Amino acid sequence: MNLGMPEILVILVIALLLFGPKKLPELGRSLGQSIREFKKGASEIKEELEAVIEERPEKKPEEKASGAKEG
Numbered sequence: 137m138n139l140g141m142p143e144i145l146v147i148l149v150i151a152l153l154l155f156g157p158k159k160l161p162e163l164g165r166s167l168g169q170s171i172r173e174f175k176k177g178a179s180e181i182k183e184e185l186e187a188v189i190e191e192r193p194e195k196k197p198e199e200k201a202s203g204a205k206e207g
Contacts, residue, residue, distance in 0.1 A: 139147075155163060 151160060151163075
């Protein structure tokens, strides 16, 4: 979904009409902070998952089969 310049202008005009010129900077600031927090949380989860994957030893198929027979 690509937004061209006319679509962006229509969205901005609607936002200006809905919220007024005084609220727009505040809304933009809070939206930016929300996006930053979301990206930070997503990156932390990604790093944690990568660390868990690196720590977990891979078992060979032979070990799994022999371990099941012995138990």
